[in-house]
Amino acid sequence: MSATAVTDTLQLQWGEVCLALREALEAGDEQRFLGAVDTLTGMRERSLWDSLRQLDARLRAALDQFRLDPRLMRLAGKEIPDARARLDHVLKLTDEAAHRTMDLVESSTPLVARTAASAAALGAECREARESGAASPYWNDLLVRLEGHCAAAHADGEKVKTNLVEVLMAQSYQDLSGQIIRRVIELVGQLEEELARLVHDTESGASESRRPQPAAEDAIRGLGPAVPGVSVNTVDGQQDVDELLAMGVAMKGVL
Amino acid sequence: MKKDLRFLVVDDFSTMRRIVKNLLHDLGYANVQEADDGKTALPLLQAEPFDVLITDWNMPGMPGLDLLKAVRSDPKLAKMPVLMLTAEAKRDQIVEAAKAGVNGYVIKPFTAQVLAEKLEKILAPAA
CATH class of the missing domain: 1.10.287 (Helix Hairpins)
Known part of the structure; x- marks a missing residue:
């Protein structure tokens, strides 16, 4: 949408109330000014509710489609x-x-x-x-x-x-x-x-979140063989294992 | 090295138990029993006098790490040599197993030679 078109849309939607606000402000008419602010707030809320209603309708349609x-x-x-x-x-x-x-x-x-x-x-x-x-x-x-x-x-x-x-x-x-x-x-x-x-x-129509299994449980149970391109922080061959094992034994001795 | 040692091989895959059993036979160890996870292995270990435990890590029921901890906390079994034979390859896991008191750790896939070397090492005090 071009800048002119946006200006036209804004003018159409908000122009009248803005004009009322400016006139009340220039005239120093507080009651009329606050009345214009209320009108403006009401318009903004209506717009928000309209958007929410549209979102809700779209969500319902998506869920219906999903179910069907x-x-x-x-x-x-x-x-x-x-x-x-x-x-x-x-x-x-x-x-x-x-x-x-x-x-x-x-x-x-x-x-x-x-x-x-x-x-x-x-x-x-x-x-x-x-x-x-x-x-x-x-x-x-x-x-x-x-x-x-x-x-x-x-x-x-x-x-x-x-x-x-x-x-x-x-x-x-x-x-x-x-x-x-x-x-x-x-x-x-x-x-x-x-x-x-x-x-x-x-x-x-209900929704229930489910607790994911903690990663720590997996580590105790075992993670299975290392898969190239998937597993990280894995050993590179038996020699690597032997070095780590020696390190672990040394740490055990310190504890 | 004493060839009459009693081995318990624990793995949920019967193929792996059979491979290890064959390799142990080739090394001259004929007294080998099997269990398919920690839950079935622990009562066997407590009931019969085994000399060596070879266990996998990732098993349903009771994993190898829990079996190792149970062995180390049982006064009758605490000194038993335990070799972990597993595909678990995370660096932290190996350190964890060492801290839990494992004597040897062989990563799958392994060779017959590596198994023989590690067994020789952990059995050296018993020889």
């Missing part, structure tokens, strides 16, 4: 509970996969350990037989090849054993991702509860 929004009702009643069930299912699947992998690791480790050990023993026997010098050139050659094969089988078996330990350790992803998923399930549950409360409040 089928998408929101679907979210609160079905999709959020579904999301929790899906995450629960993910937890169950990863748990089953991790245990299945560990079943195979546990059944494979003794097999490869046995093969590696018997290869080492057989290799030693081949060496002894070869070193005794009793074997003919043909058998001597065979013993050399057998010895080489046993040494390789032993080394390979040891490597597979080490790899199986690594496979076992890699299953810790299920715990780490599971803790994060559980936390999300909890958050989704809280969201569901709040949304249900909001829908209920808008229907009943």
